[in-house]
Amino acid sequence: MTAAAPSATDVLIVGAGIAGASLAAALAPWRRVMLVEAEDTPGYHATGRSAAFWHESYGGAGVQPLTSASFEALDQPHADFAERGFLTPRSALTLGRAADAAAVDAFAAEFRFKGVAVERISGDAVAALVPGLRPQWCEAAYESACRDIDVARLHAAYLRAAKRAGAQLVTRASMRRARRVAAGWVIEVGGATIHADLLVNAAGAWADRVAAASGIAPVGIQPCRRTMVQLRLGVPTPAALPLVIDIGGDFYFKGESEGRIWLTPHDETPVDPHDVVPEDIDVATAIDRLQSVVDWPVAAVERKWAGLRSFAPDRLPVFGSDPHEARFIWCAGQGGFGIQTAPAIAGLLAAQLGAPEPRGAIGRIDPSPFAVSRFA
Template sequence: MTAAPPSATDVLIVGAGIAGASLAAALAPWRRVMLIEGEDAPGYHATGRSAAFWHESYGGVGVQPLTRASLETLNSPSPGFSDHGFLSPRGALTLGQRSEAAAVDAFTAEFAARGVDIDRMSGAPVADMVPGLRDEWREAAYEAACRDIDVGGLHAAYLRAAKREGATLITRAPLRRARRVGEGWDVELSDGRVRAALIVNAAGAWADEVAGACGIKPVGIQPYRRTVMQVRLGVPVPADLPLVVHVGGEFYFKGQSEGRIWLTPHDETPAVPHDAAPEEMDVALAIDRLQSVVDWPVVAVERKWAGLRSFAPDRMPVFGADPHEPAFIWCAGQGGFGIQTAPAIARLLAAQLGAPEPAGMMGRVDAALYAPARFA
């Protein structure tokens, strides 16, 4: 799919992770689209390092409408997009100690009021779902609808769909700078130039840097390092263990295979955009937190990795035209929920750029809530 850049395009999308790839697929039937990626392959950073799941309450009430609206595409995509869904059963427990029962109550009530299928649980039913759970950790909210997402399969499907509709992907092509020329942009890449009517900034952790290179005021996208590891245990924890998320945001873990879990301390260490790597202190912190919750001996840390999760100041996604430069389009700030919201964000933003308005659940989302104008 890599090719020499054409001389001009309608829409230049900067960044070929899940945000850029999904938008390219949604927009390519209606506009000429070029997708540029600074790395050797798309999805190298946040997308390729995601332990993603579809969890309706994850990310908060502001993100939940986008998560819900994305479910149909993830679960039952159109035949032309994929011949199978991208979700598999998991279930999720938002877990607290006895002293956090009120927090779990509030969490449950908040999302139940929004129509989320969520059940308040306490005591033995919680312990039955997580073998080895310590006595003080028996307060929980359960979401049976939580699913794992096949991130690699979803990302690849979006790239294939974009290619079928004529989009061009160019790798090893970071945007160096861009300036307005007439009604469009003159864009300098690492090796060549291109003219574009619109620039879409889907550069993840680099979003503010790309804005600066285009002469656009940043909105305050801050990258944070997130550490994840695969841990082998000394007990036969089942592979279908639910996703277990601390109500206070200090950890989550889920079954990976028999006797193995994926674990994170849910760290958010402010970082500059870079190729993130795990730090031993965060690995140790994750294990310490895990062992305060469950009576599971840790035999080995088999793998560990880190990625960058990027947030706007209000921790909501940012997509839409810049308030001062309508030919510069933001698609950034997806935090740790970018995979589970990508279908809805792509369709809503594509509609602003010339594609038809989405129907159904997506059409009922108020895209104005996520517009960059809120930072003006």
């Protein structure tokens, strides 16, 4: 371990990615908090490999309230948290072929009903937003409010805020076992033994393994590999190209800089939790799908990487006390939307653990759809 761990704390959080770091920042002013991270660097497997954006419809209608409520905290954070916001304009297209018109209609109607600003466009209006778009891709839902998220700066701000409030971060510290005792938990972390009142499972892809090591029934958190590719193109596509997402879920891409894009085949290959790497077949699939959508020659594959996205069986995040052990707290299953929902999830969960109730839009969210008891 990189630092000596205290022998006791109020709340021990396993995992220092965006889920654990945001919760620590929200909770540390009110409780003694310790973050333990198995890797050398927090956020190594998912947070640090994200192509994150704030996109209200991404993740589905069940996730949307968390995303929408998180906007203000990401766009206009308190001055003592960050000197400026974490969002930059992007816009987004949910794109389909002529045969997908009904599906795009339904998508736009569902999110408009929920208060999301979605414009239904087709034909030339779609083509004007994506130069080189093949004519069969002529139906879309347009969201002008989509933003890119500066993930590294946001994650660092959460870690810094947690530390400033007294939380301790210990890296290279795997949680080996936890045992329930009368006063809370006795937890083996690296070579240390730590007593904690509450044990929070924010271990991402390892969430079910942390539960099992604590004598808690897993809920079915499934890690999946997601592939990303940076392409240099043979045409001068704009850096401000919208985020373009297939209505069928087969790809998304967005501008990275002039003549470069980030592209994914939107793969969700179930894997055991480990340090994933991109597979050549997934890179080839991504490029093949792109070339069916746009008339852009590919000059080079400049980068390729993979990260872990972890989902609960119903694809909604899981946060709150375990129904069979109230002192074991879940904060897992954020899929590919954990960064855009981090302020809301952290605020709601911190309030359950001793922090004040969040104000504004976050405070108006009903957390019950995300409770672990739905799997009991």
